[in-house]
Amino acid sequence: MTIPTRTQVLIVGAGPAGLLLGALLHRYGVDTVLLEARSADYVLGRIRAGVLEQVAVDLLDEAGVGERMHAEGLPHDGFDLCFDGQRHRIDLHALTGKRVMVYGQTEVTRDLMDARRAAGLPSVYEADGVSVHGFDGARPSVRFHHQGATHEIKCDFIAGCDGFHGVCRASVPEAAIQRYEKVYPFGWMGLLADVPPVSHELIYANHERGFALCSMRSATRSRYYVQCALDEHAERWSDDAFWQELKRRLPPDTAAQVHTGASIEKSVAPLRSFVAEPMRFGRLMLAGDAAHIVPPTGAKGLNLAAGDVGLLSRALAEFSRGSAAGIDSYSQRCLQRVWKAERFSWWFTSLMHRFPDTGEFGQKMQHAELEYIVGSTAAQTAIAENYVGLPLG
DSSP: OOOOSEEEEEEEOOSHHHHHHHHHHHHTTOOEEEEOSSOHHHHHHOOOOOEEOHHHHHHHHHTTOOHHHHHHOEEESEEEEEETTEEEEEEHHHHHSOOEEEOOHHHHHHHHHHHHHHTTOOEEOSOEEEEEEOTTSSOOEEEEEETTEEEEEEEEEEEEOSOTTOHHHHTSOGGGOEEEEEEEEEEEEEEEESSOOSSSSOEEEOOTTOOEEEEESSSSOEEEEEEEOTTOOGGGSOHHHHHHHHHHTSOHHHHTTOOOOOEEEEEEEEEEEEEEEOSEETTEEEOGGGTEEOOGGGOOHHHHHHHHHHHHHHHHHHHHTTOOHHHHHHHHHHHHHHHHHHHHHHHHHHHHSOOTTTHHHHHHHHHHHHHHHHTOHHHHHHHHHHHHOOOOO
């Protein structure tokens, strides 16, 4: 592959955000080059969530990569809240007329990679030493090393889709950016296994031993989580120990239906809420985890990223036709939606987990709120509206 020396939009990061942005811009006739520090196999090997809001589903359809998702994905009309040994269903479709789609982020990434490759669009994996330049003017560029050679690509815009630890946000002057962050005092121990899920919909459990989540990637592959200490290590847990702990946090009749098996992957993930403002710095635009992180409780990470690049793709397409209005409003429009999703994810995390510093009073407040929710259609509607996703705007 010959690496171009110029493009309209240089996308840094080949996760689902960068790939979806590239696919949408291709549909709009905007040229892109995609840069990724890791290999394609590494990107595909990352285990991530898989609950898609309707906005994300619609954007994948718009990008022309929705066929396999609709064939293999699992539409969900609701989920269960579990406490006091009882399950209570939140009927998303009855409350909002909408549903969510369970389709693994790995599969989303694979579909987008395949589509980009089939279209012959330039992608550079294992790009070392990526640096961004000139984004405060009209002629930005990106420099990097690849296969022993140094390259520079000039562009009209740089899209920073390179995640929380990426180079794009780190290249913004300190005085130009405001960061907001909350680090939670626990993590999630996750296990992935080729076993049928215990339920056809997700189960969120509040238990005296800590939070648990029963999820899935398909009808034959399950993903389970239990709240754990931040200093916990996955290698210290046998599969049997994980299954036993998960079952302790579920009602006995549900625990009895859990199919166990050897883990494909087991890991501990810390939880944090994070927002960087603004999301535009001249001709550098941040999207996805580069600009914001949510705890996974509300299943908002990938969906927020999709919303960002949905707005950004339209703004960049408008710019190519002579209008800067979308670019000028990009950060404000994204952040309005981001902060609402941050609020929901923070609230849901606070409701379902055991916090070490809240004591018995905090547990009583959680219990009271859970009882209020399951007895109030209005409260359930508020949860459902946020869970299925707020409009893109």
